[in-house]
Amino acid sequence: MTRLLVTGLMLMWFMVGPWVSHIQAAADREKLLTEPGVYGTFTVFAFNEEWAKQDPATRIVRLTSLKGVVEQHREHVVIDLYLLRGLSDQADLLFRIHAKELRETQEFLLDLKSSQFGKHLKMVGVMHGLTKKPNYVPGFPAQMKDDLNTISEPGQKPYAIVIPIRKSAEWWGLDQEKRAAMMQEHTAATLPYVKTVKRKLYHSSGLDDLDFIAYFETSKLEDFHSLVLSLEKVQEFRYTRRFGHPTILGTMKSLDEVVELLAQ
Amino acid sequence: MTRLLVTGLMLMWFMVGPWVSHIQAAADREKLLTEPGVYGTFTVFAFNEEWAKQDPATRIVRLTSLKGVVEQHREHVVIDLYLLRGLSDQADLLFRIHAKELRETQEFLLDLKSSQFGKHLKMVGVMHGLTKKPNYVPGFPAQMKDDLNTISEPGQKPYAIVIPIRKSAEWWGLDQEKRAAMMQEHTAATLPYVKTVKRKLYHSSGLDDLDFIAYFETSKLEDFHSLVLSLEKVQEFRYTRRFGHPTILGTMKSLDEVVELLAQ
């Protein structure tokens, strides 16, 4: 019954879409997602109790403000969206935000919070990390370096997992050589999954109560599970004081998909 | 006084029931519950404060939406329901959902949350695991394998218990042989209870802050208690970093029983 109304409003939405989308290309997505020296922020949001009480028309108006804020900041930040609802505890949405400066990320989040849509969001958690050149890879054998460069299988990787990590004081107290040897064992354990599980590492010490944020994308969750199980078995894992808590599991969605799903 | 009204509405409910129930058989329940490579999700819900304020007629309307969502997803997911209220902390309902892909589970939970019934639910917690072929059983003595195949006593097993488990880094650092020996001792301790306590194991590493989810069904809680006590005494238990927290204890209910109980 309200489906017709929703369809009509969705139509309006997609008509408004193209008008703003030409600003979209401003920030160099590829560069921000691959270069070192970029800040990655993971913010987990839950809806407040009032969101569920809004009628579809109001929701779409509010979701339009989300789209507006995202467009407005596309020049400085790259934003990825994940649907956590149903898969992660007391959380509905994850924003992954890349920026050259955390100030720009804060400005986006301030505007998001002030928007009509943001009024319904409670920030459940936020984590920051920095991309850096690999620490240990330069010393790895040539074959391992090659294997790490294997191109991952093409096609969508719908699942994303974020795992915060804190190492023990003992880990940091080891000399670089010992850590490098253990990281080589760690890396060897990941090689069988290079094709099906994409990884990205953020360094967090000082920016958060963490040392690292490990980010994964996959279409084969079972492979991801096997990968983690392998990582639990290497010596380096004994120097891990926190792994997860929370483990954030969700599905990647485009902004338009999120809007469509949340409008219902 | 309102009992008559409830009875009338319940009647309506059961009349609506059969009309939708023929879709019910779509997903192969038996296969999803016994095969490896299936994802099991345990979601614990509590009612919000407003649920208690609804009159019985409204509740039944809302519960009908629950039935609708369950039917709608029966093609892809297998859903079991447990009543936790009174037996577990700040929780009312547990859904156990089996699916070939976690995306399908998420789609069910999204629709559940958007339904008239879902608006009253707060998700207290969610855990995911994967069914796998037994790791250690192939190496067990023949007699033990036979004993494990003992058919459990027929009849209803009203109690269900879910125990999340995390092993220590030391456990995963042991070689497969040592772990196998300890798992044999562990398994021997469970044999006296094979008939009265049904067990099912889900592997969680990476999908959650856990390594395993242990699921139990029994009609004799005292036997289940004795089983856990036996498991606490074997060597493998010293490598367990988390056992429970929470321990989820409830009673198995059919969808219709849940509807009847919650309508009151």
Place this chain on the structure above:
Amino acid sequence: MTRLLVTGLMLMWFMVGPWVSHIQAAADREKLLTEPGVYGTFTVFAFNEEWAKQDPATRIVRLTSLKGVVEQHREHVVIDLYLLRGLSDQADLLFRIHAKELRETQEFLLDLKSSQFGKHLKMVGVMHGLTKKPNYVPGFPAQMKDDLNTISEPGQKPYAIVIPIRKSAEWWGLDQEKRAAMMQEHTAATLPYVKTVKRKLYHSSGLDDLDFIAYFETSKLEDFHSLVLSLEKVQEFRYTRRFGHPTILGTMKSLDEVVELLAQ
């Protein structure tokens, strides 16, 4: 000013009382409180914010529904009530429920929650345990067995304390003999308080995140304090991983006393 109204309503209450009280004797209180194989459930409740806003007349109506639910289940469960307000954190009432089957306890708690009174209750926590024949006592010296049978001083014991206990994996890994020796030292430490502090033990492994629930009654809190201090000094205490958290301290009240206190 409203005191007169309250008195009138209280009168009504006591007039309704006797009419239902003849069902009260159904469950054999003595047997359920002394035999092994009985489940003891401890549920801690806090009032929601709306309770304090009800006028005395409404409260009494609601409290009458509490009395109704208690009577209705007296056939299957034995219920004891404790006032926690002021003595325990964020808690107002404790129900101790004994039953042959946890299902019966759940049925009582479901009806309690659905009642007019239950709508004001938030379940803060719940713990389950099972009564069992003593594990170690049979091997104790005859004198110690005699001492344990000392009849406790007659008269009311207004204070009740509930202490959840979890032992370490090391404890369960010890052989029965070593544990028995330590439990004998433990028991010797309790003997000076046999007369003034009543104890009852529930076994919880698997039913909850605990191994034991220790329940105490006393009129001399100072003796109870000395008892716990003595128990902290024996060797067995080093194998205790959790003791309290929470410690629940309250005063025992009859249903009528609770009603009178809460009506004000």
Place this chain on the structure above:
Amino acid sequence: MTRLLVTGLMLMWFMVGPWVSHIQAAADREKLLTEPGVYGTFTVFAFNEEWAKQDPATRIVRLTSLKGVVEQHREHVVIDLYLLRGLSDQADLLFRIHAKELRETQEFLLDLKSSQFGKHLKMVGVMHGLTKKPNYVPGFPAQMKDDLNTISEPGQKPYAIVIPIRKSAEWWGLDQEKRAAMMQEHTAATLPYVKTVKRKLYHSSGLDDLDFIAYFETSKLEDFHSLVLSLEKVQEFRYTRRFGHPTILGTMKSLDEVVELLAQ
């Protein structure tokens, strides 16, 4: 603008004051604060959201009910008040209550909660302890005993600090002699601060998840900080499993000062 109204109402307040104050002397404050065998309860309260929305006149009416409850129980309990707001996490007021029996403390807290003022209070935490004769002092050298009897500097000590303490199982497993030696070192560390920092110790084992509640009064917070720093350096501190969590810091206020401050 509303200041005039507040002044008028405050005047009314002080006019009502003397009429009730002659009951005040009933409980022997001096005895309850110095003798062993007295229960000390520390209850931390925060205001609910509605308190801030009350107009000054309503607040004063409510505060009058606080004064009434305090007067009504002065025969059995000695009450001290501390303002925590701004200095301690999510807390506004601390009541320290001394009584011969915890039942009397509970009766006061029940009446406080039922009062017009109490409806705005959420109990954030409660801790109980018992005063006892010194354990180790009798064995200390004569000079140390003398030093401990140094009269503290006269004048107001506006700051009060409450620190809950739990010792490790290892501590209680040491023999009395070893503990006495360490407590002598501990006491020596406190001597430089005897004049400026008043201390009082409550024994909690069994009454709470604590072994001790340490209570301090001072006008020189810097001295108190130096005292704690000294105590962290003695051997006995290694046997402390919990120190603070929370540390409660506030300023001592008379009932009239609290009323005046909260009326605004």
Place this chain on the structure above:
Amino acid sequence: MTRLLVTGLMLMWFMVGPWVSHIQAAADREKLLTEPGVYGTFTVFAFNEEWAKQDPATRIVRLTSLKGVVEQHREHVVIDLYLLRGLSDQADLLFRIHAKELRETQEFLLDLKSSQFGKHLKMVGVMHGLTKKPNYVPGFPAQMKDDLNTISEPGQKPYAIVIPIRKSAEWWGLDQEKRAAMMQEHTAATLPYVKTVKRKLYHSSGLDDLDFIAYFETSKLEDFHSLVLSLEKVQEFRYTRRFGHPTILGTMKSLDEVVELLAQ
């Protein structure tokens, strides 16, 4: 559309500004920020749900009350403001308050809480520390002392980070010499960042559940990250029991900037 109104009201704001600002200079900011024996309080606030529902005009009126309270207390306390929203968990604002006496800080926070603006603030956390003369620096080599006196790079340092620290009992049990040697290694690790990362240390033992509050300012977050990483690698870090939890990350803002940002 409401932007015009906001601009008008902002204008009013800045017109009112100068009239009160001449009181501002009363407390000697420079002295309070550099001398020993000064108390530093860090209070983290989050807005309540109602703040987001206020229209811009009402917000500006409320923010004016914030400005009023700050001015009113400028004689006794020095106040710095930081915007946490978007960068720290469930927090919006941080106040850093310096005062000769914590009572003065409490008086400011009481007035802040009572103000029209304060009614929208929930205090998420508060930490207190004391500035002291350096403990270990006097024994450092002359070159290191010189290096520590390097003037930091001029220009704004927009980022501020606050890290609460608790040392282990083992740390305090070490003799002064051993601690001094380790602090020299610690200090050496910080030297490469003296120019770009400003540090300030507060001593907390007894005032809070902490031993230290470390406060940092920088315009180069990457340098700050490298600094923390270096500190994790020195021996002294193994004696750190708590580092962060929470790590508070925000951007420094003047009162006028905060007002402008929050008015929107």
